[in-house]
Amino acid sequence: MKRWTRTWASWVVISFFLAACAAPRPQIKAVVGTSASFPPFESVSPDQRSLVGFDIDLMKAIAARSNIEVELTNMPYEPLLAGIAKCTYDAGIAAIEVDDNLKTRMSFSDPYFEVGQVIVVKQGNPTITERETLTGQTVGVQANSTGAAEVDKIPGAQAKIYPAIDQAFDQLIGGLVDAVVADNAVALSYVGVPANNLKIVGKPFATRHYAIAVCSQRTELLQRINSGLAAVRADGTLSRLTQQWITSSSR
16 A cells, blocks of 8 residues: 555656646746847848848747747847846847857857858959958958958958948948958858859858857846757758758858
């Protein structure tokens, strides 16, 4: 009788545990910032009514799988990082590169995209063929980006800094700078438009990773984001979004 009682009690405990695990987690809310001037990762739709891009769709997919109610808000990149560091915003997704400096100010999800810097020039440019040939050239970069930091390392290269990367590419198309250094995925979206008359030269360099930045006090939110990210990776959603927004944009 005692053995049966212990067995029955054990099954009750196990049943409650399994039921708790199977029960959906209660919804939590999160204000998630982005900086919508970095296509194809994030931008404002042509009708100016919504935010669109790889990061936007990825955040929505993660939220759906982890029961997070997301309020997306758009702002410049530097205020976004400052807001996450101060926990004014719960999280941010804006092609944010993981680096040691930011790790001291905020938490990061698991990486979701690997990126390298590439050089973009106009078709027919015979001078710029690789990183070393940027010496003596005017190079468009986005402010506070890896591209800007890498151009600063090249002796004799003159960095021309823009608030948004699309401005740098507009200047390149117009012949006002000699080259642009930018993330490979972003560069592909401009090179893929025949009318732009652009090409990528040399090999990618300064490989980094993008991740979702999270207020250091929001530990449960970080756990849910990582859980949702693992789910969208496992079910193929991450690959589909990469194909839709990044691979296809290079054609």
